[in-house]
Amino acid sequence: MRKTAHRMVWDIFLVNMIIITGMPGAGKDEFVKVAKSMGFLDVHMGNTVKKYAYENNIKIDDTNIGKFASDERKKYGMDIWAKRTSKYILDEDITIVDGLRNYEELEYFKNNYDDIIVIAIFANEEQRFERIIKRNREDDIKSYNEMKSRDDRELTWGIGKVISLADYMIVNNKSLEEYKSDVKSLLKTIIDSRPKIREKLGL
Template sequence: MKFKVYALVGMPGSGKTEATLLLKDLNIPVITMGDRIREEMKKRNIEINSENMRKFMLNLREEEGMDAVARKCLPYIYNISSDIVIIDGIRNQEEIDFFKINLNNFKVIAILAKPEIRYQRLMDRKREDDSFDIKKLKERDYKELSVGIGKVIENADYNIINESTKEHLKNEFKKILFNDG
């Protein structure tokens, strides 16, 4: 395989969704792990909502292993004809390990932002699975950290501080994606 694969990781509100939109504008394909979860839920006739998705993801990983969602993404990655592919939605080290074993050129990019900036973004975007309560936002952070995202962020190959403009974020990605040997 000659293409490069990058996983985007970060806490809720760090800017992963914004990053994927910017990357799509650069014609870089994005594989969203949540889409694989939704596909599995549809196959099993499970209603798709944030609580069911969270429970289903945990059950799937319990039944099929912590890298279950990563394994479901691999065929999609292999079918993309692009020099660069982005994976969005990694949650734990086992998924990282799976991709490192199965992809020759795999790196992790952590998108970072201070909690107060992330919480404000979450309240501003008004997505149905977002809370407007700081206590609930902190609980959500705890849930994310409990599935292993903290270790993944800590061990990332690249870090992007996303506390500025969209243009800054886009430029930081360009530096990494187009200058990475």
């Protein structure tokens, strides 16, 4: 447990954590929006990568961010982005962590936090590509071939394994409203099964 304000490290952080994972464009951002509307906090691992990239004067685009993330993993270990992201996770909160990419990151969170739930989000390639192009983020791909390259990179990192180990999976192949309804239903199921989460959310 860690008291964030004073950086006192004890046994394990008293955080209920829901980690979401999935290929680019699967629907993680929309999941987070629904979760936040229900009272959850969110921490985006990708934002941690971009923050460090900015500090290293790296241009923010898909290729540069991907290379930087890979290089840092090779230099500091596969769980480096989980370790760096943990600085932004507050004690004794219910946090959605978006962007898990490999098994080592999952193990880091499991070994350091109180209660971990992993949710994988699945969507097919065509749906994911359409969503990525529509959202038009600065670090996003711009073509289908670029998406394939990004998929290959993330599979190399080990995202396929963490998807296979998820506690829950949502298939995001419906309308946006139907997907939001599915997310809310799953989160309610999780809340109902964990009195501690329900208490912290004030439900």
